[in-house]
Structure formats: structure tokens, C-alpha cells
Amino acid sequence: MSISSDTITGSPGETLVGDDYFTYVEGVGPIPRDIFKYVKSDPFGDLPRYSVHIVIQHFLIFVTFLVLSATGLPLYFSDLAWAKYMVSLFGGVDLARLIHKIAAFTMMFASAYHIITIVGGTLRQILKREFDYRRTVIPRLKDLTDLFHDLKYFLGFEPYRPKMEKFMYKQKAHYLAILWGSFVLTAAGSALLFPDTMAKLFPDTMTQLLPSGVVDKGSFPAFFQNLARLMHADEAVMALIVIAFWHWLNVHFVPGRFPLQWAFLTGRITREHQIEEHFLEYLRNLQEIPEEREYMKRLLREKGFDKSHFVSIADLSRVH
Amino acid sequence: MPGEPKKQNHPIAAFLIGFIFAVLTLVVFAGVIHHLTISHHGPQLLKPLKDKFFPEHKSPILEEAKRLEEFEIHRHFHHIVEYPQLPESERPVCFICHSDFPHTKNKKVRSLLNMHTQYFVCEACHIKEQTDARIVYKWYNPYDDNPQGPFIGTSYDPETGNLVDVADKFSKLTPFFQKGDELESAIQKQDAPLARDYVKIRDKLTPEQRDGVKNKFHVSIKEKGDDCKLCHAEKGILDFKKLGFADNRIEDLVQLNVKGMLTKYEVFYLPDLFLAPESEKP
Amino acid sequence: MKSQRKMKAAVFCLGWIVAILWLGFPAVAADKENCLMCHKYPFVGRIDENGKRHNYQVDEASYNHSVHRSVACRDCHTYITKIPHDPVTEEVNCANVCHTKPPFAQEKFSHQKIIDIYNDSAHGIKPDDSPEAKKAKPYCKFCHLNPLYTRVSEKVIAFDETLRRCLNCHQAKGVTQAYIHMTHRLRKKTTRSPQEVVQLCAKCHQDVELMQKLKVSEEGLTAVATYNHTLHGKSVALGSQETADCISCHASFAIHDIYRKDNPKATVYKDNLMQTCLQCHTETNSWFVQIAVHPRTKREENPLIYMAGIGLRFALYGSVCSLVGLMLLETYGRRKDGIKFLLRRGTSWRGKSKRPPRK
Numbered sequence: 018m019s020i021s022s023d024t025i026t027g028s029p030g031e032t033l034v035g036d037d038y039f040t041y042v043e044g045v046g047p048i049p050r051d052i053f054k055y056v057k058s059d060p061f062g063d064l065p066r067y068s069v070h071i072v073i074q075h076f077l078i079f080v081t082f083l084v085l086s087a088t089g090l091p092l093y094f095s096d097l098a099w100a101k102y103m104v105s106l107f108g109g110v111d112l113a114r115l116i117h118k119i120a121a122f123t124m125m126f127a128s129a130y131h132i133i134t135i136v137g138g139t140l141r142q143i144l145k146r147e148f149d150y151r152r153t154v155i156p157r158l159k160d161l162t163d164l165f166h167d168l169k170y171f172l173g174f175e176p177y178r179p180k181m182e183k184f185m186y187k188q189k190a191h192y193l194a195i196l197w198g199s200f201v202l203t204a205a206g207s208a209l210l211f212p213d214t215m216a217k218l219f220p221d222t223m224t225q226l227l228p229s230g231v232v233d234k235g236s237f238p239a240f241f242q243n244l245a246r247l248m249h250a251d252e253a254v255m256a257l258i259v260i261a262f263w264h265w266l267n268v269h270f271v272p273g274r275f276p277l278q279w280a281f282l283t284g285r286i287t288r289e290h291q292i293e294e295h296f297l298e299y300l301r302n303l304q305e306i307p308e309e310r311e312y313m314k315r316l317l318r319e320k321g322f323d324k325s326h327f328v329s330i331a332d333l334s335r336v337h
Numbered sequence: 338m339p340g341e342p343k344k345q346n347h348p349i350a351a352f353l354i355g356f357i358f359a360v361l362t363l364v365v366f367a368g369v370i371h372h373l374t375i376s377h378h379g380p381q382l383l384k385p386l387k388d389k390f391f392p393e394h395k396s397p398i399l400e401e402a403k404r405l406e407e408f409e410i411h412r413h414f415h416h417i418v419e420y421p422q423l424p425e426s427e428r429p430v431c432f433i434c435h436s437d438f439p440h441t442k443n444k445k446v447r448s449l450l451n452m453h454t455q456y457f458v459c460e461a462c463h464i465k466e467q468t469d470a471r472i473v474y475k476w477y478n479p480y481d482d483n484p485q486g487p488f489i490g491t492s493y494d495p496e497t498g499n500l501v502d503v504a505d506k507f508s509k510l511t512p513f514f515q516k517g518d519e520l521e522s523a524i525q526k527q528d529a530p531l532a533r534d535y536v537k538i539r540d541k542l543t544p545e546q547r548d549g550v551k552n553k554f555h556v557s558i559k560e561k562g563d564d565c566k567l568c569h570a571e572k573g574i575l576d577f578k579k580l581g582f583a584d585n586r587i588e589d590l591v592q593l594n595v596k597g598m599l600t601k602y603e604v605f606y607l608p609d610l611f612l613a614p615e616s617e618k619p
Numbered sequence: 620m621k622s623q624r625k626m627k628a629a630v631f632c633l634g635w636i637v638a639i640l641w642l643g644f645p646a647v648a649a650d651k652e653n654c655l656m657c658h659k660y661p662f663v664g665r666i667d668e669n670g671k672r673h674n675y676q677v678d679e680a681s682y683n684h685s686v687h688r689s690v691a692c693r694d695c696h697t698y699i700t701k702i703p704h705d706p707v708t709e710e711v712n713c714a715n716v717c718h719t720k721p722p723f724a725q726e727k728f729s730h731q732k733i734i735d736i737y738n739d740s741a742h743g744i745k746p747d748d749s750p751e752a753k754k755a756k757p758y759c760k761f762c763h764l765n766p767l768y769t770r771v772s773e774k775v776i777a778f779d780e781t782l783r784r785c786l787n788c789h790q791a792k793g794v795t796q797a798y799i800h801m802t803h804r805l806r807k808k809t810t811r812s813p814q815e816v817v818q819l820c821a822k823c824h825q826d827v828e829l830m831q832k833l834k835v836s837e838e839g840l841t842a843v844a845t846y847n848h849t850l851h852g853k854s855v856a857l858g859s860q861e862t863a864d865c866i867s868c869h870a871s872f873a874i875h876d877i878y879r880k881d882n883p884k885a886t887v888y889k890d891n892l893m894q895t896c897l898q899c900h901t902e903t904n905s906w907f908v909q910i911a912v913h914p915r916t917k918r919e920e921n922p923l924i925y926m927a928g929i930g931l932r933f934a935l936y937g938s939v940c941s942l943v944g945l946m947l948l949e950t951y952g953r954r955k956d957g958i959k960f961l962l963r964r965g966t967s968w969r970g971k972s973k974r975p976p977r978k
Binding site: 057058059060061063083091094097258259261262265266269270276277279288313 | 341342343344345346347348351354355356358361362365366369376378406561
């Protein structure tokens with residue numbers, strides 16, 4: 018049996034050591050990688066994942082996204098038969114456009130709220146010296162290796178999934194895509210809503226930044242408006258398709274999550290899900306939540322894992 | 338036991354909310370499929386199939402007819418008010434060849450005569466008298482065995498002076514042969530098999546053969562209709578009162594208005610206006 | 620079928636009854652010479668030698684609710700001198716002086732002023748026009764049916780309440796007509812809705828064959844299509860009443876002064892654009908007016924936009940396919956490891972793993 022170099026530093030003075038199968042946690046015992054197959058989970062979630070702020074922000078974005086899609090799509094596909102009926106649901110196209118703008122501002126408010134929470138939370142953690150970039154959505158090289166590890170597991174070449182942090186590779190990718198998408202949609206949407214103000218914001222000197230001969234009529238505002246017309250619609254369609262075909266299915270319809278993952282309402286994640294996909298975050302949960310520690314200790318004893326091989330810190334020197 | 342979950346199964350609500358997500362996904366899926374297959378916004382993957390099985394038939398004749406109709410709207414200036422029409426299958430048989438505007442020869446009065454097709458079936462003026470029967474006139478509606486009116490053109494709106502608009506737009510004055518107490522309709526309805534058959538094969542007939550068939554249709558029809566004054570007169574063949582016309586309307590029809598004009602122009606302008614169709618003049 | 624017809628008829632009647640009650644004024648004696656005696660009937664008409672149907676009906680009720688309701692027939696149809704009249708070969712001349720004298724005016728009414736503007740515009744027939752152009756150019760009647768009075772939106776003016784105040788001093792009959800005559804025009808720029816305006820202009824300008832015959836520019840050829848691609852066009856197509864239609868930009872308040880954009884008199888001439896856009900876009904500046912109102916995303920003209928469009932399409936197909944693919948693969952792998960779809964009795968891992976056992 019080998020010793021993994023993957024050590025996690027929690028609060029000072031405590032070191033957790035893991036290996037491929039067993040991960041020894043001080044005060045709990047050696048936790049086998051597939052313990053999630055034996056735990057009991059509450060569909061509403063057992064362990065904290067999102068703060069109430071995040072839940073509110075998600076809900077606002079979720080509702081406004083649906084409203085924006087429902088009011089924006091018929092305008093984009095105005096010549097298709099269903100468009101007329103869709104806008105009539107909102108009381109005509111003029112009202113639908115107004116609702117679209119109101120929803121957009123609500124979404125922008127939710128985004129600003131999110132940024133304030135994230136930046137504020139990070140600052141607080143830094144001040145308290147609790148900040149750990151591994152628990153954030155900042156991409157790391159590990160995400161790439163996790164992805165390949167995971168692919169191998171899905172194809173049957175690896176026995177277990179990688180030990181991942183609070184945010185795994187696909188969540189990070191999705192989050193960053195949303196960050197980019199909402200920036201583009203907000204910028205392009207503002208350009209469509211206030212074309213005249215937008216033209217004022219871009220001085221003509223910007224024109225010189227573009228290669229000559231590619232900008233129609235030679236002005237940057239005109240080019241940017243054309244770009245906004247394209248980006249706003251195409252990005253929105255892409256967002257809707259990704260949300261409908263991937264986000265919803267991936268979150269609510271894959272095995273273990275069906276028919277609904279309550280996390281977006283309760284802010285809590287089920288134990289089996291946390292251990293399977295966010296193992297390293299679970300180890301932190303064990304440290305931070307005494308009840309969870311008790312639960313795991315008892316489960317290990319029940320399943321007979323407590324007596325099996327574990328590596329104490331003292332053994333580390335001998336192995337190396 | 339600490340940390341043991343309180344709930345171990347999903348509540349019903351989870352299935353309901355999950356169902357909503359599923360429906361939304363399906364809606365978007367349907368949209369994407371539509372986009373990919375037939376929508377002209379997308380790559381139109383199924384267009385070859387669609388063209389093969391549902392070929393779009395472009396008819397230059399239909400397009401020209403539509404164009405002319407649109408042109409007529411622009412040419413007309415005064416609003417063309419759509420008047421309800423009987424479905425083709427319900428119309429009297431004459432319509433098949435003669436349409437709603439059968440009179441074309443006499444330039445001075447053809448439009449005025451055509452106007453009467455709103456009120457009359459063709460036979461009302463063009464029926465040949467029979468020796469053994471008296472002709473009586475009644476309102477006839479293919480949808481109503483005993484139409485009660487009020488009928489179009491029978492009264493004026495006291496407020497505006499316009500003709501009163503009525504619900505019954507299909508009733509027309511129709512001649513019946515009265516034989517004793519029996520009333521026998523004098524008109525040819527369209528279910529006449531002869532008529533249908535003729536329309537189908539008329540292109541294959543020689544002009545002489547065609548005339549022969551036409552004579553069959555017109556066996557009880559006279560080419561020149563009744564004289565205007567036969568009805569537009571105090572004691573005309575139409576009993577306006579009995580047919581439901583209002584008194585002031587009757588007055589206009591038999592006295593001042595219509596008949597007045599006819600007499601005047603007969604005498605002063607065109608003494609031979611109603612004598613013979615123009616085409617027959619030397 | 621029968622009930623449908625009857626229903627249609629009933630709705631039609633009811634429509635007119637409502638219309639009459641609503642406008643609430645009796646017919647005026649425009650028809651002094653009793654032309655309607657014959658022309659009021661729907662079947663006054665004929666089929667001509669070419670099989671074309673001519674409809675000679677003048678609907679009483681419509682005419683009495685049109686802007687011309689007090690103009691006598693022969694004020695326009697001047698060539699008619701006797702009844703029954705000969706087949707009509709002459710066209711009505713809208714520049715005729717009619718026998719109506721508008722209030723505050725010295726002379727009798729005529730459309731001459733607007734016709735002068737029109738004749739000068741791109742649509743007026745010029746001596747050096749090609750025969751095709753002469754034939755294709757619209758005359759008054761092509762765009763104008765006898766305009767019916769329509770009631771202005773209650774948002775703009777409370778119709779009955781305002782009218783009732785007039786009745787304090789004025790006679791109901793006269794003032795009601797004058798009131799309807801004026802309120803009919805209480806709209807932004809055109810009495811017609813944006814949809815009607817676009818439909819009317821598109822009737823010819825969408826006809827690519829016709830436009831090619833008239834040798835319009837490449838931009839002119841695609842004007843309707845490019846407009847339909849913009850937010851202006853899409854909103855109007857869906858029924859917006861607030862969005863710019865053709866007339867909003869291409870004509871001043873004279874409505875008929877439409878010129879080619881290289882004509883300095885045109886509202887879309889480069890020096891006049893600022894003023895035109897300012898009608899709606901209050902922050903208009905010299906950069907703003909360069910934004911394409913009829914944008915075309917052709918590769919040669921807009922290579923950057925064109926490439927961005929292709930890039931976005933690749934991003935769409937790429938991201939959706941890879942993400943859904945990953946999801947399917949993930950589901951396959953986890954199902955093989957023994958997970959069930961539904962979390963039940965506290966766990967989803969109720970199945971047996973079909974994977975090889977741990978070494």
C-alpha cells in the first residue's frame with residue numbers, strides 16, 4: 018500500500034493523510050473511497066453547500082432567465098408561427114419588451130449582489146486568514162487531471178472517481194461560462210437598449226484599433242452595434258440550449274439526482290453526493306461538523322472499517 | 338444517531354418540480370428539432386424530404402387571380418365590403434357557367450341587372466311561363482325551408498336612411514309553379530347530375546354538341562328576362578307587401594325612385610335602351 | 620357550415636351596429652344626386668371581357684364613416700353627366716377642387732398641396748422616367764383607400780368624456796363630426812399602424828422582380844428583408860405600436876416627401892439623419908447615425924461580424940455536444956458502478972457494481 022502525497026491542511030496542528038482507497042482522518046478513522054455507497058442521505062441535503070445569499074441569487078437568476086428567454090426568443094424568431102402566441106402571453110410585444118428589460122435589470126441586480134457576496138466573503142476569509150483558493154471556482158491544473166481521471170473512471174479504467182474539491186471541473190467551467198455569457202449578454206443588451214448612449218461612449222479613436230477595411234462605414238459604434246445584434250441573440254440561444262440540455266439534465270436527471278436535487282432551494286448537498294464528487298470538501302465537513310464526525314465514526318465501526326489498515330502520522334517518516 | 342437523515346425519500350413535490358424542468362427541456366428540444374429540420378432559420382435538414390412528399394404547387398393562374406383581386410382593391414378606393422356567399426355546392430346550378438355577374442352584353446344596364454342577383458335567382462326573371470301553372474314568388478333559402486326574414490333590402494334604417502342590415506343574407510326571391518294547392522320549385526338546384534357531368538366533360542364536346550346540351554339546361558329558361566316594369570310597378574307581379582317589404586321601400590321600388598328613373602331615361606335619353614341588347618343591333 | 624355562415628353574418632351585422640352606435644352620427648347628404656340608389660348594392664358590378672371582376676359598390680355605411688363622407692360623388696367623379704352613365708374610362712383626379720370649404724380656409728378644399736409634395740418625391744412620375752417606372756409608380760389610390768374614421772386610443776384621449784364637454788355649447792350633430800374628424804388624426808405620425816405602413820410599402824419594395832426592373836440599388840433591393848431583421852422590423856412584425864416603421868424615418872410629417880437617400884431633401888440624407896433619429900433616440904450623435912438601420916451581414920462587407928457569427932455557431936455546437944456527451948458517459952460509468960436513478964431509503968447506490976473488484 019502506498020501513501021498518497023495528497024495531504025490536506027485543515028486547522029493548524031491537524032494533518033489528514035489519504036491513500037488511494039483509505040483516507041485516514043484524525044478522530045474518525047480510515048475512510049474508504051467508496052463509503053458513499055453505504056451512507057444514508059436526506060434528499061433535502063445533509064451538508065452545507067450554499068449560503069442563503071447564493072440560494073437567493075440563483076433563484077433570481079433562474080426566474081429572470083426563464084422570463085428573458087420567453088420574452089426574447091419570440092422577438093428573435095418573430096417570423097415563426099409560435100412567436101405571436103408567445104408575446105400575446107405577455108400582453109403584446111411592447112409589454113413583452115418592457116418585461117424583458119425589467120427582467121434584465123433584475124438579473125443584473127442579482128449578478129451585482131452575487132459579486133458583492135463573493136468579493137465580500139473572500140475579503141472576510143482573507144482577513145480571518147481562512148481563505149483557501151482550492152475551495153473556490155478558480156481553475157487549477159488539478160481540474161484538468163481530474164477530468165482525465167474521471168473519463169478513465171467512466172470508461173472503466175480507474176476504480177474510483179478523483180478526490181475533488183467543493184467545485185469540480187465541470188462546475189468551474191459552467192460558472193466561468195456563465196460569467197462570460199452574462200457579461201456579453203449584459204453588454205450587448207445594453208447596446209441594443211441604449212444604442213445612442215452607447216455611440217457616445219465609444220470615441221471615434223476606437224475605430225483605429227480595428228484593422229482597416231473591416232468595419233462597416235468606418236465607425237466603431239456602428240461595428241459594435243452590429244456585433245451586439247449578433248452576440249445578444251446567439252449567446253442567448255446558446256445559454257438556453259446549454260441550460261435546457263445540459264444544466265437541468267445534469268443536475269436533476271442523472272442517476273442519484275433524479276427527480277430533483279434540492280440543493281438550489283435548501284443550499285444543502287446530500288452526503289453521498291458530497292463524498293462521491295467532492296471528497297476533499299467532505300473531509301473538511303468532517304473537521305468542521307462534530308455530528309458528521311460522530312456519524313462517520315459510527316458508520317465505520319458498523320461496517321468494520323475502523324480496524325483496518327491506516328497510516329498514522331508517525332508512520333509517515335518510515336515510509337518515506 | 339447523530340447526522341442520520343430525517344427524511345430518506347423524495348417528497349411528491351420533487352417529482353412535480355422535476356416534471357416542470359422536464360417539460361421545459363422538452364419544449365426547447367422540440368424547438369431545436371424544428372430549427373434543425375424545417376425552420377428556414379436553420380439548416381433545413383428535412384427540406385429535400387418535404388419537397389419530395391409535399392411539393393409546393395405554384396399556380397400562375399391562381400397567382401394572377403390573386404393579383405387581380407388585390408389590384409381591384411386598390412383600383413376601387415371605396416371599401417369593398419365582403420358579402421357572405423353560399424358555398425359553391427349550395428348555389429343554384431346557373432352559377433357554374435354564368436357566375437354572380439351574368440349580364441355582360443347591354444353596357445348601359447349590365448351592372449344594374451347584375452345587382453339583382455343578390456335578390457333573385459336567375460329564374461325569377463328568366464323562367465318560361467307554363468300554361469297549366471301560375472307562377473308565384475317566394476323567398477327561398479337553401480338552409481331554411483321556411484325563411485321568415487327580415488330579408489335584405491326590404492326596409493330602411495330610419496336613423497341613417499341606409500338599407501337595414503339583416504342576418505339572413507342567403508334568401509332570394511324564387512319563382513314557384515302553383516298547380517292547384519301544390520307549390521313546385523321552378524329552379525334547378527346544383528345536385529342536378531346533368532350539370533355536374535356537363536362541367537366535367539364540356540371541353541371534350543364540339544361547339545355543336547355543347548349547344549345541344551345547353552338547350553337541355555335552358556328548356557324552361559327564356560333568354561331575355563322579364564321587363565323591369567313587370568315588377569317595378571304599382572300592380573306588378575311581385576306582391577312586395579306580402580314578401581315583407583316596408584311601405585316606404587315599396588314606394589321607392591314601384592314609384593318615384595326606380596321606376597321614375599327608368600321611365601325618364603326611356604323617354605328622354607335612350608328610347609331603345611331596353612328594347613334589344615346592344616350586340617344584336619345592326 | 621350553415622351555422623358558421625350565419626355566425627359570420629351575425630358578427631358582421633353586429634360589427635356594423637357597434638360601429639354605427641360607436642361613431643354615433645347619422646349619414647350626411649353627400650349623395651344628393653342619389654347615386655347610391657344603384658351603387659349601394661353589393662352585386663352592382665360586372666365581369667369584363669378579360670374575365671376581370673369590377674365591383675362598383677359604394678358601401679353606404681362605410682362611406683358615411685369615411686373622411687370623404689360630406690363630399691358629393693360628382694365632386695370627384697366629375698366626368699359623370701347623366702344617368703345611366705356611360706362606362707367610366709377616366710380616373711378621378713385627387714387634385715380636383717371639391718365643393719367643401721374647410722374651416723379657417725379662404726378657398727375650397729383640394730389635395731393639391733400634398734400632391735405637389737408627392738410629385739416631387741421619389742414616387743412622383745418624372746418626365747425622364749422609364750416606361751416601367753412610370754407604370755410601377757403608385758398613384759394616390761394605390762396607397763389610399765377611402766380612409767375610414769378610426770377612434771384614437773383611449774390612452775391618448777378619453778373619447779366620450781371629452782366630447783361630452785363640447786356638447787355643452789355646440790350642437791351634437793355638427794360638433795360630433797368635427798370632433799371625430801380631428802381625433803381621427805390624433806396619432807404620432809400616421810393614422811395607419813406601423814404594421815399597415817410596412818405592409819403597404821413592402822407590397823412593391825419586397826417584389827424583387829419589380830425592383831430589379833426599376834433598377835434600384837442593391838440596398839434598395841433588400842430593404843424590406845434587412846428591415847425585417849432588425850429590432851424595429853421584428854417588433855413591428857409582432858404588433859408593436861411603438862417601434863419605427865418605414866414612414867418614421869423615410870418621410871417628414873408631410874408623409875409623402877420620400878426621396879432617395881442621395882437627395883439632400885431626403886430625411887435619410889446623411890446631413891438630415893441626425894434630425895430624423897432624434898425623433899426617438901434622444902442621445903443621437905454623429906456616431907450613432909452611422910449605425911446600420913438596414914444591416915447586412917455579408918462576408919465582404921462585414922468580415923468581422925461574419926466570422927464572429929461562425930465562431931459562435933461552433934461554440935454552440937461544440938459546447939452542447941461535448942457537455943451532453945460527458946453527461947452521457949458519466950451516467951454510463953456511474954450506472955455500471957451500481958447507482959440507481961432515484962434516491963430511496965437514504966441511498967442511490969442500491970445496485971451491484973459491475974466493475975472489476977479493487978486490486
